[in-house]
Amino acid sequence: MKNTQYGYPYLGEPRAKFASSPSLEKMSERLVKSTERVRDLGEVFTPVAIVQDMLNLLPLDVWQPHPARTFLEPACGDGNFLVAILTKKLEAVLNAVAVVTDHQQIEVTRTLALESLASIYGVDISPDNVIGGTPGHEIGARERLLQIFSDWHAECLDEKLESDNPILLSAKWIVERNILVGNMLPFEVDGRQSGRARIPLVEYSWNPENAEVSVFITTLGAVMENAEAEVGDAPLLFGPTPPKHLWTGNISELYQVETERATGKRGRTDGTPSS
Numbered sequence: 001m002k003n004t005q006y007g008y009p010y011l012g013e014p015r016a017k018f019a020s021s022p023s024l025e026k027m028s029e030r031l032v033k034s035t036e037r038v039r040d041l042g043e044v045f046t047p048v049a050i051v052q053d054m055l056n057l058l059p060l061d062v063w064q065p066h067p068a069r070t071f072l073e074p075a076c077g078d079g080n081f082l083v084a085i086l087t088k089k090l091e092a093v094l095n096a097v098a099v100v101t102d103h104q105q106i107e108v109t110r111t112l113a114l115e116s117l118a119s120i121y122g123v124d125i126s127p128d129n130v131i132g133g134t135p136g137h138e139i140g141a142r143e144r145l146l147q148i149f150s151d152w153h154a155e156c157l158d159e160k161l162e163s164d165n166p167i168l169l170s171a172k173w174i175v176e177r178n179i180l181v182g183n184m185l186p187f188e189v190d191g192r193q194s195g196r197a198r199i200p201l202v203e204y205s206w207n208p209e210n211a212e213v214s215v216f217i218t219t220l221g222a223v224m225e226n227a228e229a230e231v232g233d234a235p236l237l238f239g240p241t242p243p244k245h246l247w248t249g250n251i252s253e254l255y256q257v258e259t260e261r262a263t264g265k266r267g268r269t270d271g272t273p274s275s
Contacts, residue, residue: 046077051084063092065112066208068119074184076122078129079141082179083148089116090152106157110167111208111251117149117171118204118213122179130181142175169255177202177259197221202259203243211251216243217259 062069068089073081093112097105122141124130132140139147149171154160161168183194199220206213222241247257 046080048080048084051080055081055084055088063088065089065093065096066115066206068112068115068206070119071121073120073122076124076129076141076179077126078124078132078137078139079122079144079179082120082122082141083144085120086117086145086148089119090148090156092116094156107211108208109157110153111206111211111213113149113152114167114170114174114213114251114254115204115206115208117145118174118178118206120145120178121201123182123184123199125181125183127181130179142179145175145179146171166252166255170251170253173255173257174202197224200259212249213251213254214248215246215254215257215259217246218243 071082071085076082090113093109093116096112097109122130124141128134128137128140130140130142132138132143146168150161150168153167177200180199182196182199184196184199185194186196188194197220201218201220201223203216203218204213205216218241222243226241246259249257
């Protein structure tokens with residue numbers, strides 16, 4: 001199969017497997033963090049082997065780098081599915097770009113890698129799982145995805161990304177807005193509405209040839225409303241709500257884009273009013 005717009009061949013199985021960090025995978029095999037979390041959050045993690053078996057059932061074209069298919073994990077935990085999805089997407093990037101040698105090819109490959117990362121969304125009710133940094137939850141889903149991206153860049157593009165590198169900063173910008181703390185159920189345990197409709201979502205449109213990306217902002221409620229209008233019989237009274245365009249520019253400048261004005265202050269993103 002070939003991407004007709006950009007001419008990237010998708011050859012099926014990747015030529016070489018990208019090896020994600022062993023330390024991260026060892027951590028992910030802990031299926032239960034505590035009996036209290038099982039009781040309070042219903043938290044039991046999916047084993048890595050089962051995650052891989054499930055993803056291997058998907059057709060190969062799901063992993064094509066551009067346009068990248070979107071994945072949403074509504075109860076992502078600390079990222080077992082997210083990490084596996086990103087690893088397969090990054091393998092597909094290598095498989096789509098025959099030989100990465102000159103500067104333009106490197107920029108195209110970087111753009112496809114960031115597009116792969118940005119096509120993955122996750123929500124979890126536990127800040128420990130998303131953000132980490134607490135005893136027993138040292139590495140959260142965001143950090144795991146960043147580590148996978150950084151390791152891939154060092155191994156496959158032969159460049160280690162320092163903490164102030166614009167590409168790594170842009171990757172961090174993406175995971176901070178795609179992997180969120182929130183409740184995807186409609187109601188809290190006490191019967192109150194969870195506020196999931198107000199969860200902010202960032203959407204992206206990528207131009208790999210020019211290493212550019214356009215950023216749009218919307219909400220989960222608007223996305224769900226538009227999807228229901230597309231598949232249901234009753235049209236929306238005022239028509240679909242389009243996402244708001246925020247910015248278009250080079251991928252190395254993405255981390256400078258401000259979304260807080262449109263989404264409220266960063267922190268909790270489950271609909272809790274900002275102070």
